[in-house]
Amino acid sequence: MATIYEVSKLAGVSLATVSRVMNNNANVSDATRKKVTAAMDELGYRPNSIAQSLASNCSNSVGLLVSELQGPFYGPMMSGIENTFRNQGKHLIIAAGHSDEEREKQGIEFLISRNCDGLILHVEAVSDDYLIKLSKGRTPFVLINRYISELSDRCILLNNIKGGYLAAKHVLEQGHKNIAYISGPLWKQDAKDRLEGHKQALAEFNLEFDENLLFQGDFMEASGYEGLKALHEQTHPFTALICANDEMAVGAMASARDLGLTLPKQLSIMGYDNVFFTRHVYPQLSTVNYPIDEMGRMAADWVLNQVYQKQTPPLQTLFEPELVVRHSISRQSAQITSQG
Amino acid sequence: MATIYEVSKLAGVSLATVSRVMNNNANVSDATRKKVTAAMDELGYRPNSIAQSLASNCSNSVGLLVSELQGPFYGPMMSGIENTFRNQGKHLIIAAGHSDEEREKQGIEFLISRNCDGLILHVEAVSDDYLIKLSKGRTPFVLINRYISELSDRCILLNNIKGGYLAAKHVLEQGHKNIAYISGPLWKQDAKDRLEGHKQALAEFNLEFDENLLFQGDFMEASGYEGLKALHEQTHPFTALICANDEMAVGAMASARDLGLTLPKQLSIMGYDNVFFTRHVYPQLSTVNYPIDEMGRMAADWVLNQVYQKQTPPLQTLFEPELVVRHSISRQSAQITSQG
DNA sequence: ACATCAAATGTAAGCGCTTACATTTATAAC
DNA sequence: GTTATAAATGTAAGCGCTTACATTTGATGT
Structure with a gap:
């Protein structure tokens, strides 16, 4: 690999001049600039950016x-x-x-x-x-x-509070009153915020948040699956499920099928993030866009x-965040009653 | 940021010795090694890997x-x-x-x-x-x-030839005889190979490849959508569609829905790659695993x-490659007849 | 005590660049 | 033709490391 030194020799100029034409940061006459670039081309010179970084203290x-x-x-x-x-x-x-x-x-x-x-x-x-x-x-x-x-x-x-709010509000506006929620790990701020927004929307509709309908997941698909299973086994009924992200929502959809639930008729599911595959699941997932x-x-x-x-x-x-309405929320759902 | 020089001063040794304990590549007495690491700790020393790269001609x-x-x-x-x-x-x-x-x-x-x-x-x-x-x-x-x-x-x-073969063989074994194909860009070797494997399987079943049932896509979702639309408009009937990758298969699924086709009953669709979202589409996509x-x-x-x-x-x-059987291929399909 | 040799450490020359500073050359004003 | 001034170029000292080679130190055997 050619170095700046060889270029300078070939062009008949000093190292500094070669460096100057590379960075074109100082006055270099057209004639020498031409000589230098010609030499560079001839040698197939490529600056060694490691050396550049070390010398300039800027690595780009x-x-x-x-x-x-x-x-x-x-x-x-x-x-x-x-x-x-x-x-x-x-x-x-x-x-x-x-x-x-x-x-x-x-x-x-x-x-x-x-x-x-x-x-x-x-x-x-x-x-x-x-x-x-x-x-x-x-x-x-x-x-x-x-x-x-x-x-x-x-x-x-x-603005995750707003995002959580938007999701819940949409579900509430479709007439759902009993809404389950699968959150992210609640020591994470974004998980907390989304849940807070959720509660705000509930309050606005004069509904109380039911702790029994909360399952704490970990933002991964499997916890969505487990979450819906667990929620389905407890006694409080719900017609809609809001998940704190799309991955868990997709896990929950799989779970719903295994439980024999028709989507979205028997259970509405809402996601969060608007990850690209939400358009490909069936039914297409309504969600909240995370830009x-x-x-x-x-x-x-x-x-x-x-x-x-x-x-x-x-x-x-x-x-x-922005609400993305697709087909996973039904207007009016039959209540899922408890198993017990 | 502390340099090796400062460490050597603090430890009361030479640069070289500090370098040696960092790379522990030569004989250094326990006593000096201890002195040096202590000095490093005290200064919170982190080697500058740019300088290391330049000097050693190895950037790790x-x-x-x-x-x-x-x-x-x-x-x-x-x-x-x-x-x-x-x-x-x-x-x-x-x-x-x-x-x-x-x-x-x-x-x-x-x-x-x-x-x-x-x-x-x-x-x-x-x-x-x-x-x-x-x-x-x-x-x-x-x-x-x-x-x-x-x-x-x-x-x-x-082994893309084998992959193409596996996909086609599976579809053929389910009783399909008229199979459409959406390929990748045929100047790409992998697209060519997959198609070649496809044809091999056809030959093995004594079936001829129908050029009318070939649509050349570009491995992107949109071309799957367009592809099925175009295939559906021509006159040769087919009951199954094999796509050269999953993205196009998903595009084709969307297209199928817009055309009012029930999946997989009226049209079987096969993908390729086994990208993670193939499990999430509906019906779950049968495909070929690309490890x-x-x-x-x-x-x-x-x-x-x-x-x-x-x-x-x-x-x-x-x-x-390995065949991944899921639910997008039906055993026996009604024929889609031509539009004309 | 001395020579011998290996282990431990130090010295200094780079790695391929940038850049402050010094020097030379061209340009303009008088 | 001077001189002042700006533009072009060169010189050389680093940037923070590695490593060949030189030197010192400490064991060991006699």
């Missing part, structure tokens, strides 16, 4: 930490981010945290030690304190889907703006 | 180029790869090629200029010649889902073995 790469590389949720987010950076000549280093504190920390440290200029973090397991301490460090970062008041200007969030791709792009814009001082559209940190 | 990172960061196919692949490398202390730099020749080349060059020790490529647009030339370069790479005879030992492939996660892990093993000289399970380059 930003780190992205997500929980998982797979799954319907992270794909669109990564894609939105990658796109934005590609257009700006920045590069993406991706690590997965697997919702595990140790691995999340490892991932963050790797990205920092890799001289990332900025970080986009979607972390769940790491503590607020850790992040606050991290914010004092040299690598700026933005948080997706996590709120820490001390870091509020770098938290990109969905995760947009939020990813916004996170990328944040980095562009705050780290690279680029012009960007105005930064926005709070995003609004 | 491997590059991965995929077409898209999203979609049901690449997620499991990336995840399998990331997992393997995490366990070995290697890191992953991901770029997307978007099936575009220029962008694929850019991506590859970026990864190389980033001093990746090895590359895993899932490329579609770049030419064989380009890859052959690339193989002469300094960065070793392995190809997923692409066959180039000159590079055959580094091509990790699915992409395993193949990703194998690619990672290849790099570990060939680039880092690690012990790995034996390298395997050809993977076998």
